[in-house]
Amino acid sequence: MRQQNLIVIGNGMVGHHFLEQLAESGQADGFHVTVLGEERHIAYDRVHLSEYFQGKSADDLAFSTADQYAQWGFELRLNTAATAIDREAHTITLDSGETLPYDKLVLATGSYPFVPPIEGNDREDCLVYRTLDDLDAIREAASRSNTGVVVGGGLLGLEAANALRELDLDTAVVEFAPRLMPVQVDEEGGGILREKIEELGVQVLTGRVTQRIEAGTNARHQMVFQDDRLLETDLVVFSAGIRPRDELARDAGLTMGERGGVVIDDHCRTSDPDVLAIGEVALWNDSIFGLVGPGYQMAKAALDTLTGGDRAFTGADMSTKLKLMGVDVGAIGDAHGNQNPGARFYRYTNGIAQEYRKLVVSADGKQLLGAMLVGDNSYYDTLLQYALNGLELPDNPESLILPASEGGAPALGVDALPETAGICSCHNVTKGDIVQYVHDGYTSVGDVKAATKAGTGCGGCAGQLKEIVDHEMAALGMEVDNSVCEHFQYTRQELEHIIRVEGIHDFHTLLKNHGHGLGCDICKPAVASILASTWNEYVLNPEHVGLQDTNDTFLANMQKDGTFSVVPRVAGGEITPDKLITLGEVAKEFELYTKITGGQRVDLFGAKLNDLPSIWQRLVDAGFETGHAYGKALRTVKSCVGSTWCRYGVQDSVQLAIDLEHRYKGIRAPHKIKFGVSGCTRECAEAQSKDFGVIATENGWNLYVAGNGGMRPRHADLFAQDLDTDSLIRFVDRFMMLYIRTADRLQRTARWLENLEGGLDYVYDVVVNDSLGIAEDLDNQMARLIENYQCEWKTTLEDPEKLKRFRQMINDDGDDPYVVTVEEREQPRPATAEEKLERIPAVSV
Amino acid sequence: MTQQNEWTHVGSKADLVPGAGIGARVGDRQVAIFHIPELEQSLFAVDNYCPISGVNIIARGIVGDIQGEPVVATPLYKKHFSLLDGRCLEDDSHRLRTYAVHLDGDQLQLAPQDQGQGAAA
Numbered sequence: 023m024r025q026q027n028l029i030v031i032g033n034g035m036v037g038h039h040f041l042e043q044l045a046e047s048g049q050a051d052g053f054h055v056t057v058l059g060e061e062r063h064i065a066y067d068r069v070h071l072s073e074y075f076q077g078k079s080a081d082d083l084a085f086s087t088a089d090q091y092a093q094w095g096f097e098l099r100l101n102t103a104a105t106a107i108d109r110e111a112h113t114i115t116l117d118s119g120e121t122l123p124y125d126k127l128v129l130a131t132g133s134y135p136f137v138p139p140i141e142g143n144d145r146e147d148c149l150v151y152r153t154l155d156d157l158d159a160i161r162e163a164a165s166r167s168n169t170g171v172v173v174g175g176g177l178l179g180l181e182a183a184n185a186l187r188e189l190d191l192d193t194a195v196v197e198f199a200p201r202l203m204p205v206q207v208d209e210e211g212g213g214i215l216r217e218k219i220e221e222l223g224v225q226v227l228t229g230r231v232t233q234r235i236e237a238g239t240n241a242r243h244q245m246v247f248q249d250d251r252l253l254e255t256d257l258v259v260f261s262a263g264i265r266p267r268d269e270l271a272r273d274a275g276l277t278m279g280e281r282g283g284v285v286i287d288d289h290c291r292t293s294d295p296d297v298l299a300i301g302e303v304a305l306w307n308d309s310i311f312g313l314v315g316p317g318y319q320m321a322k323a324a325l326d327t328l329t330g331g332d333r334a335f336t337g338a339d340m341s342t343k344l345k346l347m348g349v350d351v352g353a354i355g356d357a358h359g360n361q362n363p364g365a366r367f368y369r370y371t372n373g374i375a376q377e378y379r380k381l382v383v384s385a386d387g388k389q390l391l392g393a394m395l396v397g398d399n400s401y402y403d404t405l406l407q408y409a410l411n412g413l414e415l416p417d418n419p420e421s422l423i424l425p426a427s428e429g430g431a432p433a434l435g436v437d438a439l440p441e442t443a444g445i446c447s448c449h450n451v452t453k454g455d456i457v458q459y460v461h462d463g464y465t466s467v468g469d470v471k472a473a474t475k476a477g478t479g480c481g482g483c484a485g486q487l488k489e490i491v492d493h494e495m496a497a498l499g500m501e502v503d504n505s506v507c508e509h510f511q512y513t514r515q516e517l518e519h520i521i522r523v524e525g526i527h528d529f530h531t532l533l534k535n536h537g538h539g540l541g542c543d544i545c546k547p548a549v550a551s552i553l554a555s556t557w558n559e560y561v562l563n564p565e566h567v568g569l570q571d572t573n574d575t576f577l578a579n580m581q582k583d584g585t586f587s588v589v590p591r592v593a594g595g596e597i598t599p600d601k602l603i604t605l606g607e608v609a610k611e612f613e614l615y616t617k618i619t620g621g622q623r624v625d626l627f628g629a630k631l632n633d634l635p636s637i638w639q640r641l642v643d644a645g646f647e648t649g650h651a652y653g654k655a656l657r658t659v660k661s662c663v664g665s666t667w668c669r670y671g672v673q674d675s676v677q678l679a680i681d682l683e684h685r686y687k688g689i690r691a692p693h694k695i696k697f698g699v700s701g702c703t704r705e706c707a708e709a710q711s712k713d714f715g716v717i718a719t720e721n722g723w724n725l726y727v728a729g730n731g732g733m734r735p736r737h738a739d740l741f742a743q744d745l746d747t748d749s750l751i752r753f754v755d756r757f758m759m760l761y762i763r764t765a766d767r768l769q770r771t772a773r774w775l776e777n778l779e780g781g782l783d784y785v786y787d788v789v790v791n792d793s794l795g796i797a798e799d800l801d802n803q804m805a806r807l808i809e810n811y812q813c814e815w816k817t818t819l820e821d822p823e824k825l826k827r828f829r830q831m832i833n834d835d836g837d838d839p840y841v842v843t844v845e846e847r848e849q850p851r852p853a854t855a856e857e858k859l860e861r862i863p864a865v866s867v
Numbered sequence: 868m869t870q871q872n873e874w875t876h877v878g879s880k881a882d883l884v885p886g887a888g889i890g891a892r893v894g895d896r897q898v899a900i901f902h903i904p905e906l907e908q909s910l911f912a913v914d915n916y917c918p919i920s921g922v923n924i925i926a927r928g929i930v931g932d933i934q935g936e937p938v939v940a941t942p943l944y945k946k947h948f949s950l951l952d953g954r955c956l957e958d959d960s961h962r963l964r965t966y967a968v969h970l971d972g973d974q975l976q977l978a979p980q981d982q983g984q985g986a987a988a
């Protein structure tokens with residue numbers, strides 16, 4: 023039997039799917055297949071194109087390889103475009119001039135990004151977002167740019183905007199319609215979507231018609247809008263919709279749609295039965311389907327048309343569920359409700375959680391015609407089932423879009439993170455990965471940890487990991503267990519209440535009356551912290567000693583080689599030359615590695631357990647106190663030099679920093695606490711990245727709260743302005759006490775505030791207006807904590823019993839022979855495993 | 868029960884810290900000894916050497932239980948080792964050696980596990 027010549031023009035997603043289906047159908051032998059692809063890459067996953075910017079390579083995204091095509095017996099010609107079809111001669115012409123004969127032709131040429139015909143649209147760095155090559159061009163241009171604008175606020179536009187944002191450009195989206203994603207969402211939904219996207223730092227300009235693009239003053243270009251307003255930008259990406267790549271078909275005289283697209287029937291045949299069209303180039307029932315699902319269905323129908331099967335294309339559901347910059351958007355069926363006269367609506371708007379949901383139901387209230395979701399797609403699957411299967415709606419359809427549990431809105435903190443946000447940098451796990459595992463049934467932090475390895479490296483991401491797992495589980499309607507651990511069925515806050523109300527002073531009593539088992543490394547330090555911040559007793563009292571993390575037990579931070587670091591307090595970063603000399607002498611005597619920390623003090627590393635008391639004796643004698651680098655407690659108050667020396671300083675920031683540091687030192691909290699005090703608005707102390715930031719003004723101090731550096735930086739929020747020192751301190755006292763009482767374990771102020779219902783306004787009300795009537799209580803508790811301060815090292819040195827703990831071995835006073843250092847840059851550092859092998863005498867292990 | 872352990876004297880009762888661990892040397896090995904007064908069998912001894920971090924620090928870990936099994940959490944990487952048989956609950960490729968431990972009057976004594984009844988027997 024003679025093989026038919028089958029030519030497939032276009033090696034995109036749908037064309038590839040067609041070929042894969044053909045190969046798998048076992049009927050490929052009937053055809054001599056030639057595949058033409060204009061791009062230089064073999065078909066790849068365009069839907070996940072953006073992942074190219076997140077580290078995926080072209081190979082990762084590719085669906086196949088040239089070898090695979092060869093094995094299938096298909097001739098693949100990449101970098102080759104068809105330029106004409108001669109239907110009479112049954113040939114096509116290539117850009118090389120070559121002609122190829124065909125018996126059957128499949129058009130799978132997809133579509134191209136529409137670039138509005140505005141003056142200047144061809145300027146340098148005016149790009150589109152469709153192919154790998156486009157992304158290469160964007161990346162290259164971005165490396166030379168500070169700002170970027172996406173023209174078009176639809177699905178692809180927002181995806182492009184996210185990419186620009188992730189390329190560190192100041193990004194704006196310009197949309198011609200009055201709202202974002204006009205196809206998927208209505209005005210109200212668009213408003214919420216806009217808020218969410220603006221919160222991610224992307225500027226949104228709607229209802230803007232770009233007149234022209236011309237040379238800019240500060241940036242490469244400026245966009246001129248119809249109202250003559252200007253927007254400067256270095257880079258422009260057009261994403262103003264797609265147009266079918268139908269030029270070959272048009273030139274060949276095939277029947278076309280009014281607004282483009284090659285008309286096909288249910289069997290994907292064009293007006294010429296020897297020419298088929300599939301994917302985004304095809305127009306079926308007056309519709310172009312800009313999604314890959316319908317394209318795949320067309321590919322299957324076309325295959326059957328060629329091989330005598332009976333699958334036909336009869337339309338496709340265009341419901342979509344997306345996550346754009348971490349924002350859920352869902353549109354089901356007639357989401358706007360404008361295709362069904364008489365349709366009725368239910369709407370749910372939550373301006374706090376930024377969620378919007380809408381149901382479109384039939385006039386009799388029995389059928390779901392459509393639905394729209396912004397902010398939370400967890401409702402999508404159920405709604406889709408109702409719409410697709412025509413299920414009869416319950417009596418109160420609104421229940422389908424009301425929050426599943428009245429028990430409070432889901433945490434906004436992690437919710438606002440995009441799916442792609444890296445959570446665990448040790449094991450490269452994103453929020454999306456974690457969410458996926460939860461959706462796949464890994465429904466405890468432990469399960470997700472085991473599956474993703476997130477949290478098993480440095481452990482620094484544990485808090486966020488738990489937040490995401492809890493949040494996702496809550497979103498899925500599953501019960502979230504907020505117990506501290508298996509030994510207590512209580513949250514940290516509940517335990518705090520119990521301890522305070524019942525006046526409990528030790529772990530044992532708490533466990534006996536309110537928990538079970540022996541406790542563990544989660545609940546013990548958590549309870550130790552609560553006990554400390556409630557009663558502020560010496561942490562090494564016998565009843566507390568076993569509760570403390572190693573660092574607290576030995577009042578020093580353990581390092582990777584088992585030795586410890588020593589960090590004396592240097593309040594405000596101010597230190598006398600004599601004290602500096604002492605630090606140097608101690609470091610020399612005990613052979614310690616010395617480093618200036620990021621917190622304006624000095625860290626001495628490599629102290630052996632049995633040397634810690636002698637080291638501290640020297641330091642205490644010289645007037646140093648413990649710096650609590652080991653504790654979940656106040657760390658440092660960073661200061662700048664302020665009005666004393668600096669020509670710009672307007673207040674004495676050093677004095678305030680020292681005062682604050684001495685006031686709050688030693689207070690145990692759910693997590694560490696940092697302050698910064700800057701002497702003027704230039705902010706050299708980086709106060710806005712601290713839990714408490716203070717910036718001097720002409721009239722006093724501005725107080726900022728809940729900033730964070732570290733893993734997920736957060737700019738502090740302005741809490742109050744132009745405060746005198748007393749008010750400042752009063753507000754900090756109360757704010758801190760409220761945080762200590764109500765935060766979860768290992769939750770910094772930033773995450774606490776983000777997750778707190780009512781947010782900053784609520785706290786302000788409690789702290790400043792005493793809305794809960796607890797201000798006095800908070801003041802008193804703080805006063806008691808301050809009063810009970812002691813330098814733990816000083817106390818320890820006075821008690822020989824306590825000092826007994828600082829022995830590596832009870833029956834040997836020597837050092838641990840396994841601790842080995844080598845010299846580097848004139849200081850000691852821990853030996854590597856290999857270096858150790860050479861230096862430690864062989865041991866029978 | 869035959870008592871054929873070769874007990875080594877390492878310290879006294881006063882060296883024990885209730886609810887926590889201490890380190891002791893037996894030959895060229897370091898052993899971590901834990902005292903958990905809540906349990907009838909209240910003394911446990913395992914290697915002080917943590918195979919995960921390669922450092923002698925097990926004695927500095929927090930003790931507790933996981934579903935009733937007494938464990939110690941390694942201070943550097945927070946993995947749990949059973950005090951009964953020394954296995955790592957998160958990664959079964961790691962295991963600590965266990966030792967027999969008891970008080971003979973005031974004397975704290977250790978013996979290799981494989982020579983006598985276990986601390987957990």
Ligand code: SRM
Nearest residue numbers: 482579587618619620621623651657730731732733734770
């Ligand atoms: C020594 C120092 C680095 C240095 O060489 O400069 C340091 C060292 C450690 N940091 Fe830090 N951080 C140090 C300044 C910082 C700063 C900068 C600052 O304070 O201005 C930050 C970012 C600011 C912030 O906290 O918001 C910082 C953010 C972290 C984080 C992330 C916290 C977060 O909320 O994301 C961790 C992990 C944690 O606490 O869970 C961490 C944890 C650690 C630990 C405790 C990790 C560990 O468990 O071993 C390190 C041990 C310190 C030690 O042994 O003494 N360190 N760390 C700095 C000590 C400052 C001090 O004098 O006390």
Ligand SMILES: Cc1cc2nc3c(=O)[nH]c(=O)nc-3n(C[C@H](O)[C@H](O)[C@H](O)COP(=O)(O)OP(=O)(O)OC[C@H]3O[C@@H](n4cnc5c(N)ncnc54)[C@H](O)[C@@H]3O)c2cc1C
Nearest residue numbers: 032034035036037060068103104131132301302312313314
């Ligand atoms: C950033 C992005 C995100 C997307 N996200 C989603 C999503 O989440 N969900 C979803 O369903 N869809 C999504 N899409 C749409 C989806 O990618 C398309 O529906 C799908 O790629 C259509 O497949 P196709 O084969 O018809 O067209 P394409 O994949 O565009 O393939 C057509 C190919 O034909 C080539 N070609 C054109 N003319 C010629 C010629 N004359 N000669 C030779 N070759 C030619 C083109 O170069 C191209 O490689 C997204 C698209 C983009 C760009």
Ligand code: SF4
Nearest residue numbers: 480482619620732733
């Ligand atoms: S000092 Fe801080 S940033 Fe540096 S390695 Fe340690 S935790 Fe990480």
Ligand code: FES
Nearest residue numbers: 446448479480481
């Ligand atoms: S960041 Fe997750 S374990 Fe280190």
